[in-house]
Each structure stands twice: as structure tokens, then as C-alpha cells.
Amino acid sequence: MRHNLLFDFLADKEKNTLTIRREFAAGRQLVWDCYTKAELLNQWFAPKPFTTRTKSMDFRPGGHWHYAMIDPSSGAEYWGRTEYISVNPIDGYTTFDAFSNEAGEINNELPRAKWVVTFSDKGENAVVETVVTYASLTDLETIINMGMEEGMKATLDKLDELLLTLKK
Amino acid sequence: MKMLNHWLEGYRAFWEARFAQLDHLLSTFKSKKNEA
Numbered sequence: 001m002r003h004n005l006l007f008d009f010l011a012d013k014e015k016n017t018l019t020i021r022r023e024f025a026a027g028r029q030l031v032w033d034c035y036t037k038a039e040l041l042n043q044w045f046a047p048k049p050f051t052t053r054t055k056s057m058d059f060r061p062g063g064h065w066h067y068a069m070i071d072p073s074s075g076a077e078y079w080g081r082t083e084y085i086s087v088n089p090i091d092g093y094t095t096f097d098a099f100s101n102e103a104g105e106i107n108n109e110l111p112r113a114k115w116v117v118t119f120s121d122k123g124e125n126a127v128v129e130t131v132v133t134y135a136s137l138t139d140l141e142t143i144i145n146m147g148m149e150e151g152m153k154a155t156l157d158k159l160d161e162l163l164l165t166l167k168k
Numbered sequence: 169m170k171m172l173n174h175w176l177e178g179y180r181a182f183w184e185a186r187f188a189q190l191d192h193l194l195s196t197f198k199s200k201k202n203e204a
Contacts, residue, residue, distance in 0.1 A: 007187070018179070034194065044186065044192075047182060047188075141171075
């Protein structure tokens with residue numbers, strides 16, 4: 001990552017929120033496009049070596065993004081479905097995030113999170129703030145224990161190598 | 169709470185790697201624009 005660009009990662013364990021704030025060396029319109037167009041999301045949303053594949057996307061209030069993060073070494077696919085609640089180009093959007101299957105059926109056994117994504121200007125750069133809210137600490141613990149731990153662990157093992165490469 | 173902190177550390181790294189890819193994509197657009 002570019003160390004001169006703002007990056008905040010804040011956890012509020014009282015409010016069950018994660019706030020992720022990041023500056024990008026590009027204008028707001030272009031960054032907005034990268035967050036809201038499937039062909040661009042496919043190129044960055046899943047960290048390498050994982051890849052992202054969009055099955056369907058309809059970016060509008062009431063629409064959705066149905067996608068998979070794919071582990072090329074095992075072929076494992078981790079499906080997600082994001083439902084768009086509100087869209088205000090190019091200021092922000094809100095969503096409900098969920099785990100799903102390939103058919104797009106939401107896994108109701110795993111908690112969902114609300115995402116509020118806000119775009120702003122910082123000189124010629126853009127700043128994106130993502131606030132992820134879980135309904136309760138129990139929900140977050142469920143995600144850790146049931147849903148994400150194994151997939152995340154596998155991802156992070158590979159990420160260690162990636163991050164070392166990025167730091168060189 | 170220890171597990172939560174461990175997960176947060178991992179999730180932060182996950183987002184860092186994700187953003188590194190977006191940085192790369194944006195720089196690609198910039199290069200193409202400069203070439204045009």
C-alpha cells in the first residue's frame with residue numbers, strides 16, 4: 001500500500017462497528033466507478049491470490065450484487081450477496097451484506113452487516129469511508145466462529161506473503 | 169476478546185491487500201489516460 005495515503009481501521013466494540021477510511025490517488029468519480037461497476041469490482045475486491053467473479057449486479061436501491069470470492073488453489077468459492085438500500089451518486093450508498101450460495105439464496109444462519117459507504121474529496125484525491133455495523137457483539141462473534149474464521153485464516157496465510165512483497 | 173482482536177488484525181490486513189489492488193487498478197487508469 002502507499003504509505004502516504006490515509007488509512008484508518010477503527011473498531012468500536014461498544015457499537016459493534018468497524019470504520020474503514022482510505023484515501024485514493026484518483027478523483028471521486030473514478031473511485032466511485034471502481035466500487036459500483038461489476039467489471040471493475042472484479043479486478044480488486046478479493047485480495048490476491050483470490051479472484052472475484054460477479055454472477056449478477058443491479059446497482060440501484062433495491063438491487064443487488066451477487067458474487068463469489070474464489071480460491072484458485074482449491075477452487076473453493078465463497079459466495080456473497082449485497083443488497084443495495086440507498087444510492088446517492090457519487091456521495092455514497094448503503095447496503096446489507098450477507099453470505100449466500102451460488103443460487104443467491106441468503107444464509108440466514110449467519111448474521112448480516114449493514115454497510116454505509118461514503119465518498120468525499122481530499123484535494124485531487126478521493127476518500128472512502130466504510131462503516132460496517134453488526135446488530136450485536138454476538139453476531140460478530142458468530143461471524144468469527146462460524147463463517148469467516150476458516151476462509152479468513154486460509155486467506156491470511158497467503159496474505160502474509162503478499163504483504164511482505166508489498167513492503168519490499 | 170482475544171479471538172476478536174486476532175480477527176480484527178486479520179481483517180485489517182484483508183482490507184489493506186484489497187486496497188493495494190484498487191491502488192494498482194487506479195494507477196493503471198492514470199497511465200492509460202496519460203498515454204492517450
